[in-house]
Amino acid sequence: MTKASDRAYAVIRTMILSGEIMPGAQISEEALARRCAVSRTPVRDALRRLEADLLIRRNTSQRVFVSEWSRDDIEDAFDLRAMLEAQAARRAAERVDADGLARLVAHNAAMGKAVNAPNPDIAQFLEHNRAFHEAVLDAARSPRLASLLSRLVEQPIIWRTAQNYNREHLLRSYREHEELLEAFHRQDGPWAASIMAGHIRRAFHVYLDACLRQVEDAA
Amino acid sequence: MTKASDRAYAVIRTMILSGEIMPGAQISEEALARRCAVSRTPVRDALRRLEADLLIRRNTSQRVFVSEWSRDDIEDAFDLRAMLEAQAARRAAERVDADGLARLVAHNAAMGKAVNAPNPDIAQFLEHNRAFHEAVLDAARSPRLASLLSRLVEQPIIWRTAQNYNREHLLRSYREHEELLEAFHRQDGPWAASIMAGHIRRAFHVYLDACLRQVEDAA
């Protein structure tokens, strides 16, 4: 996957998520092509994908702008994500096999290790957290669910605020995953769904707080 | 919207939904371009969109195939659709204004008229049914929900079987919509969600029956 259009996708996506291009700003295919050192053709390809991800929007005449996220947008996205991830957890609990369970346990153990170390390794924690949720989605065995969720998980700013999580938040995430694992072990779909819904819901509030703090910092 | 890439999108989509190209069949950009009388460039554009709609899939080397729908796939899609449309109904009940309500009432009245006529007008019924669900989605005011649902509503074969609905089914749909309107009128989100979930669920079984009948016909 070292193709030009994949590179373009990755570059543009990072520029948007990191805030390098401001929400609401117009971006031209030409400019992006120069920035990625490829022609417009792969850029157009990448833009179609980013449009499906809802990271960009097009006005009536197809000009491209970086999506803006209002407080309502964010709440809406978390609502949907909570619902879909809960459904993923329910399905996973009913379908997970020994192998899948083992991978989930491993990822969560790594998360625990990362956060309990004398110097917590946040990057490591986040990576295993991502992998854990991905493994849940795998165990759910629903390509459609996976496709829908991929449109909701990445939001701008989350990147910039992820580092703000304190040790207490990380520990709680870890423990909620532990509980999820127990629900999986007992193949209790409804229980798993409840835990996951709460887990995402809590993440929503942490996220909101982080946004607030960021606004304060800016002032 | 008379652009080549939009025409290509519409043509290819229709070919897939109508079954003109079989599920699992490989389709080449070149062949589609000839079929649509445009160059490969707009075809590639259209394929990206169809990929987001899950109507096509790509193998590891990016070759394009028409998606296949197993019984599990169909059930999965309806599960998700029931969940998301229920959420749309809940939000709509809590947010709908007089204008939106009026449009919903109008569409459902048209549905009632179409099915109660001496010669039921199925096409008319289906069109207003589509418009009704779209109006619910509008009233929900969640662009994300709309974006996710658009990926689930169209499945192959549904087109071909839609004509198989009998008058009883149509009447029940009409009455369920009536009940939904009452929930909207009372701004009762949970009630609206329940009705909608059941509504989609019932449609699922009608759909399955139609598929079965089709298999019998073929034999």
Added chain:
DNA sequence: CCATGGCCATTTGTATACAATAGAGTCCAC
């Protein structure tokens, strides 16, 4: 008979040129 390796046909990926269109600014008439 099967495995393997290389060649050829098919298919997708990228660059570029040019066409079409929307937006912005300007100038003129009123």
Added chain:
DNA sequence: GTGGACTCTATTGTATACAAATGGCCATGG
């Protein structure tokens, strides 16, 4: 000064040529 038409520029849309990669086929050797 304001409205409107016009032009000019920025931006997207399409076609085409060529490059790269994949997959199938056949020959060759074990």
